[in-house]
Amino acid sequence: MSLQVADPQAAGAGRRAGFLLDVLRERKAAVIGLSIIVFFIVLSLVAPYISPHSATAQTCAVYAPPSLHHWLGCDDGGIDMLSEIMQGGRISLLVGFAATLVAMVIGGGVGIGSGYFGGWLDALLMRITDYLLVIPDLVFMMVIADVWGASLFHVIMVIGILEWTTTARIIRAQVLSVRERVYIKRTKGLGASNARIIWRHILPQVGPLLIANTVLTVAIAIYLETALAFLGLEDPSVTTWGTILEHAFNRTAVSSGAWWAIVPDGFVIALVIVGCFLFGQAIEDALNPRLKVSHFSMRRWQLRPLVGRGPGAI
Amino acid sequence: MHRADYVIKRGFFALVTVFVAITINFFLFRVLPGSAVTDLSRVPHATPQLRRALTVEFGLDRPKWEQYLLYLRNLLHGNMGISFAYQQPVSHLLIADLKNTIPMVTVGTFASIVVGVVSGVLSAQRRGSVPDHISTNIAIFAYAFPTQWLGLMLLILFAGILPAGGMENQFLLTPEPFWQHLGDITTHMILPAATLMLTAYGSFTLVVRSSMLETMGEDYVLTARAKGLSDRLIVWRHAVRNALLPMVTLIALSLGYIVGGALLIEVIFSWPGIGLGMFTAIGQRDYPMLQGGFLILTFSVILLNFIADLVYFRLDPRISE
Numbered sequence: 001m002s003l004q005v006a007d008p009q010a011a012g013a014g015r016r017a018g019f020l021l022d023v024l025r026e027r028k029a030a031v032i033g034l035s036i037i038v039f040f041i042v043l044s045l046v047a048p049y050i051s052p053h054s055a056t057a058q059t060c061a062v063y064a065p066p067s068l069h070h071w072l073g074c075d076d077g078g079i080d081m082l083s084e085i086m087q088g089g090r091i092s093l094l095v096g097f098a099a100t101l102v103a104m105v106i107g108g109g110v111g112i113g114s115g116y117f118g119g120w121l122d123a124l125l126m127r128i129t130d131y132l133l134v135i136p137d138l139v140f141m142m143v144i145a146d147v148w149g150a151s152l153f154h155v156i157m158v159i160g161i162l163e164w165t166t167t168a169r170i171i172r173a174q175v176l177s178v179r180e181r182v183y184i185k186r187t188k189g190l191g192a193s194n195a196r197i198i199w200r201h202i203l204p205q206v207g208p209l210l211i212a213n214t215v216l217t218v219a220i221a222i223y224l225e226t227a228l229a230f231l232g233l234e235d236p237s238v239t240t241w242g243t244i245l246e247h248a249f250n251r252t253a254v255s256s257g258a259w260w261a262i263v264p265d266g267f268v269i270a271l272v273i274v275g276c277f278l279f280g281q282a283i284e285d286a287l288n289p290r291l292k293v294s295h296f297s298m299r300r301w302q303l304r305p306l307v308g309r310g311p312g313a314i
Numbered sequence: 315m316h317r318a319d320y321v322i323k324r325g326f327f328a329l330v331t332v333f334v335a336i337t338i339n340f341f342l343f344r345v346l347p348g349s350a351v352t353d354l355s356r357v358p359h360a361t362p363q364l365r366r367a368l369t370v371e372f373g374l375d376r377p378k379w380e381q382y383l384l385y386l387r388n389l390l391h392g393n394m395g396i397s398f399a400y401q402q403p404v405s406h407l408l409i410a411d412l413k414n415t416i417p418m419v420t421v422g423t424f425a426s427i428v429v430g431v432v433s434g435v436l437s438a439q440r441r442g443s444v445p446d447h448i449s450t451n452i453a454i455f456a457y458a459f460p461t462q463w464l465g466l467m468l469l470i471l472f473a474g475i476l477p478a479g480g481m482e483n484q485f486l487l488t489p490e491p492f493w494q495h496l497g498d499i500t501t502h503m504i505l506p507a508a509t510l511m512l513t514a515y516g517s518f519t520l521v522v523r524s525s526m527l528e529t530m531g532e533d534y535v536l537t538a539r540a541k542g543l544s545d546r547l548i549v550w551r552h553a554v555r556n557a558l559l560p561m562v563t564l565i566a567l568s569l570g571y572i573v574g575g576a577l578l579i580e581v582i583f584s585w586p587g588i589g590l591g592m593f594t595a596i597g598q599r600d601y602p603m604l605q606g607g608f609l610i611l612t613f614s615v616i617l618l619n620f621i622a623d624l625v626y627f628r629l630d631p632r633i634s635e
Contacts, residue, residue: 130327131334133567136615138574139592143608146596147342219458226460227578231593245462249582254469262470266463273458 019208023286030282036275037215040268044090053080055087055239063258073260075244076251081260084239085268092241092269095156096222102160103217104167108210111171116179116198126172133165138227145233152235155228159221167213171206178205212283219276226269241269320627328620335612340385343605344378360401368396394609395602399595404606408588412610414481415587418503419576422510427565429511430518435554437519438526439545450523457516461575465509465582477502479584506583513575514568521564522557529557559630566622569615 023030053059053070058078066073072081114125141158148154178184179202187197222241228234229242230249244265248254253261369375372395373384388394394404433453437446456464469478477483482498490498529535530553538548577589584590588607595603 131331134331134570134616134619135335135338135612136570136573138570138577139608139611142577142592142596143339143342143604146604147601223458223460227462227574230460230462230578231581232596242460245460245466249462249466254466254473257470259470262463262466266459266467269460269463270455270458274454277454277458 019286020211020283023283027282027286029278033215033275033277033279033282036271037279040089040093040272040275043086044093047086047090051080051083051086053083055079055083063253063256063261065258066260072264073258075258075261076247076253081244081264084244085241085265088239088241088244088265089268091152091238092222092225093272095152095159095225095240096218096272098156099159099163099221099225100214100217102157103164103221104210104214106161107164107167107213107217108171108206110164110168112175112198112202112206114168115172115175116194116202122172125168129165129168132162133169137162138224141224141228142231142233145228150233150235152238155225155234158228159224163217163220163224167210167217170209170213174206174209175202178202208283208287212280212287215276215280215283219273219280222269222272222276241265317627317631321624324620324623324627328616331616332613335609335616336386336389337382339605339609340382343601344381344385360396364396389609394606397595397600397603399598399600399603404602407603408591408606408610411586411588411591411607412614414585415576415580415589417499418506418580418585418587419510419572421503422507422576422579423514423565423572425507425511426514426518427561430515431522431554431558431561433515434519434522435526435549435557437523438530439549441527449519453516453519455516456512457520459513461509461513461578462582464512465505465579468505468509469582472505476504478505481586502585506579506585509579509582510572510575514572517568518561518564521560525557525560526553529553532556559626562622562626562629566619566626569618569622573611573615 024034056079059080060070060074060078062074062076062078064070064074064078070080070082072085075081075084110125110129114122141162145154145158148158184197184201187201192200225234225240226242226245229240230246232246234240234243234246236243245262248258248261248265253259371384371388371393373381376384392405394408396402397404397407400407433449437449440446472478481502482495483502532553535548535553538552543552576587577592579585580587580589581593588610592604592607594600595607
């Protein structure tokens with residue numbers, strides 16, 4: 001599992017890779033975000049080899065506090081928390097990336113189809129998107145996941161088929177503007193098929209935006225997985241960052257004072273989400289020309305001391 | 315476009331969304347195989363008469379399309395079936411739950427808006443300073459921490475100081491005077507509402523900050539400064555008013571997120587609201603209750619969205635052009 005899994009359109013990317021490198025070179029936040037993501041991906045890949053104890057068998061006392069042998073203490077079953085968090089990360093990241101892949105295929109498809117073809121298809125797809133945007137997603141997921149039954153696959157599918165709406169809208173807006181550009185019209189005039197125009201000319205243009213959305217959606221998917229797990233809708237046989245919190249809550253970690261069964265897990269989840277947020281946001285900012293205008297106006301404001309108001313003014 | 319046209323258009327959209335939600339709800343539960351999910355009349359321990367009555371009311375022995383029409387008609391009369399777990403009408407149970415949910419969510423959301431606006435404006439005012447960085451980073455992390463984790467943290471930090479669960483002290487045998495009762499509910503509400511505030515305020519802060527930065531570059535702010543107005547007057551009377559426009563959209567968009575967060579919060583603090591009701595329904599395989607809860611929460615979000623549309627239109631009539 002790697003980042004490329006979540007990016008189905010890896011083709012024709014010479015310029016796009018250059019763009020990403022530029023973003024990384026110019027923005028510190030992007031570097032920090034990407035480092036966090038890569039760190040956790042590598043960690044989950046090597047977790048079985050480096051985790052200090054078993055993630056399923058009892059190796060210490062129930063709710064044993066952190067010690068030299070068990071850095072993060074133990075949970076209600078006497079399982080080492082550090083090993084459990086490493087193991088949980090594997091599944092949590094898998095859910096995050098797999099659900100995002102589903103969401104990006106649907107969202108990218110709907111956005112491109114809707115923006116490129118327009119007409120009744122656009123009207124229909126955008127109405128569906130609008131309705132899904134309004135319906136509260138966690139509640140909807142909870143209902144579907146319950147009717148389908150608790151399993152890892154269902155959790156992935158439920159998140160994937162409901163979290164594509166924002167992506168579809170953003171991609172559609174971008175495709176609408178790309179479609180009207182002269183080189184697309186000329187290509188069409190030369191007799192290129194729709195499929196070829198979309199694949200060779202539209203996709204590379206919306207690629208960076210799609211990557212930004214992918215990264216942001218991974219964060220949302222991981223967040224939603226913890227929520228569904230907390231509601232008891234995750235497969236009871238797997239360990240994820242979400243089920244660790246659920247077990248801690250249901251098995252009296254709070255009243256036992258076992259903060260170590262709760263605190264580190266939350267920080268790990270938050271760190272991954274912040275990493276995705278920083279990286280995705282950095283790409284989006286780099287793509288958005290409007291932000292440059294506002295930066296410009298800010299510079300104007302920093303001239304204010306010339307007006308004689310001192311450095312404390314705004 | 316005229317004002318009335320805009321209102322009608324948005325109202326029509328809201329109505330269609332409600333209809334779509336109802337239809338999804340019907341198909342999710344009725345068209346799936348498995349009679350435990352599809353058969354509304356299989357209320358455990360029910361008398362044969364009640365089963366008969368439910369079968370006739372919802373047309374469970376008729377074709378699906380007829381069931382769908384009957385379902386719509388029953389919904390219009392507020393009939394959502396009988397809860398499997400409590401053997402009482404779902405609508406009565408859910409409305410009682412909703413009455414507990416609304417105050418907590420309202421207080422929490424309002425608090426998050428106030429905190430979000432104030433910290434966002436102050437951050438923008440001191441752009442690039444240490445307090446700005448601290449506040450922005452806290453906001454990003456508050457947004458990133460799972461809701462249930464924040465709730466558990468508050469539980470750990472305030473264990474013993476504030477009540478940890480429920481909505482009122484259930485061990486008082488004599489009825490309390492009204493004010494005391496209100497005080498009791500308020501102390502129980504602090505932790506759930508604070509958790510909701512923490513989960514929701516982060517995105518508000520970030521949006522208010524960036525929208526303030528944009529507004530501060532506008533010419534009318536320069537004019538205000540040229541007139542010699544004080545900083546506070548410029549920020550709070552001139553800039554904030556315009557910078558808050560995106561907030562209305564953001565609040566409307568966040569409603570679904572807030573409802574989801576409130577659901578988790580009710581589970582953590584055993585707040586007897588609609589979220590806890592739905593969570594219990596999952597454990598008890600109480601499908602009519604789950605279905606009803608989903609509909610009521612969706613209706614509420616759609617209604618509030620519609621109101622937000624109208625508020626936005628009132629604040630900025632240009633959008634209908």
